[in-house]
Amino acid sequence: MALGGAFLAAGILARAGARIGLPTIPLFMLAGILFGPNTPGIALVDNPGDLKLLGAIGLVFLLFYLGLEFHTDDLVAGGRRLVGVGALYLALNVGGGFLFGLALGWGWREALVLAGVIGISSSAIVTKVLVDLGRLGNPETRLILGVIVIEDVFLALYLAILTPVLGEADGIGAAALDVGKAFGFLILLASIARWGTRLVGRLIATKDDELLVVIFTGLAILTAGVAEELGVSDAMGAFMIGLILGATKSAPRIRELVHPLRDAFAAIFFFSFGLSIDPGDLAKVAVPVALAVLLTFVLNGVAGSAAARICDLDRSQASNVVFTILSRGEFALVLAALAASAGGLDARLAPFIAGYVLVMAVLGPPAATQARRLERVLPARLFRERDEDAKEQDDAGVPTPAGTRAHTD
Known part of the structure; x- marks a missing residue:
């Protein structure tokens, strides 16, 4: 009853929100808050731990799908300049997040989590916005997708480092051993992705969709479990096995078949996170959340503008970059789940992340939609003059061909 009610509550609330253009991620979280034990009224789930395993499976499918969608060709095609721009974007935003975390005074481990948050x-929200607004063919979209890909790579490495750090290993030697195990496991799976995909492809090769679903689900959850046993994030293990299967001949079918599993269990992951949030705790972190939102707009504006200038984009295209990459969502909650499993962190961290994601996931898509109007906040002197032909095409709603791979959510 609890599980069925959770699915239904999340789906109905998200459907209502979709009518006014809201993304599903914050609404799934909101459903967990409204129908959880910390809110008056109907409590579908009295103990958030009851959905812990299903929420973990949702996290596994989220990162597994991300691994399936990741392509090193995206980095190679962009060249050194795109990698450099992505690194600059991360340095400004992640570095600013870490300094903000230190300024809050909650602790350096909490600051490391906030740096990633x-x-x-959010890849899911960003790609959906690009598809919904018909901007996949725009010149700046290649830069946007390049930054998203580089963020994916960074997240994988960050999870590998952060898990043993949050585990509070005893002494420098133990911490080094934990990090070594994490990277050893990472290198092993990366080696399989590089040289063992043919063997893995034979293992999973079947014309029967039912059997293929059973096999890749088993591989994803087993690899996540082994990763967790080794002190590595289960999300990291899921990402890497997705990367491996994404290089096999069965990859297109797997991507199609995993979609409903990812969507359903991811909803439970976001819902279960909402269950653990007390609305009263959100009020206590309202000021830090507001400051973090303001900081995100500033950092994203500086980083996006710098990236657009390096890539010789005009102010309108720069505005699309700045306000499209603004949304935060599933990755922040992945880090929140990792922090919750580690324990011993400041109790304000979880409600802060929840409040921050709710605000950013709601503000991000409308900001991207209104990027043309918001471009006036970017100094015109920083960018080249806008091409008149491109202006006419934009006004007519015709996208400019960019030759980029069309990512879809």
């Missing part, structure tokens, strides 16, 4: 945007 504030610094990494």
Whole structure:
């Protein structure tokens, strides 16, 4: 009853929100808050731990799908300049998030979590915005997708480092051993992705969709479990096995078949996170959340403008970059789940992340939609003059061809 009610509550609330253009992620969280044990009224789930395993499976499918969608060709095609721009974007946003975390005075481990929360945007929301607004063919979209890909790479490495650090290993030697195990496991899976995909492809090769679903689900959850046993994030293990299967001949079918599993269990992941949030705690972190939102707009504006200038974009295209990559969502909650499993962190961290994600996930898509109107906040002197032909195409609603791979959510 609890599980069915959770699915239904999340789906109905998200459907209502979709009518006014809101993304699903914050609404799934809101459903967990409204129908959880910390809110008056109907409590579908009295103990958030009851959905812990299903929420973990949702996290596994989220990162597994991300691994399936990741392509090193995206980095190679962009060249050194795109990698440099992505690194600059991360340095400004993640670095600013870390300094903000230190300024809050909650602790340096909490600051490390906040660095990723504030610094990494939501691939799911960003790609959906690009598709919904018909901007996949725009010149600046290649830069946007390049930054998203580089963020994915960074997240994988960040999870590998952060897990043993949050585990509070005894002494420098133990911490080094934990980090070594994490990277050893990472290198092993990366080696399989590089040289063992043919063997893995034979293992999973079947014409029967039912059997393929059973096999890749088993591989994803088993690899996540082994990763967790080794002190590595289960999300990291799921990402890497997705990367491996994404290089096999069965990858297109797997991407299609995993969609409903990802969507359903991800909803439970976001819902279960909302269950653990007390609305009263959100009020206590309202000021830090407001400051973090303001900081995100500033950092994203500086980083996006710098990236656009390096890539020789005009002010309108720069505005699209700045306000499209603004949304924060699933990655912040991945880090929140990691922090919750580590324990021993400041109790204000979880409600802060919840409040921050709710605000940013709601503000991000409308900001991207209104990027043309918001471009006036960017100094015109920083960018080249806008091409008149491009202006006419934009006014007519015709996208400019960019030759980029079309990512879809």
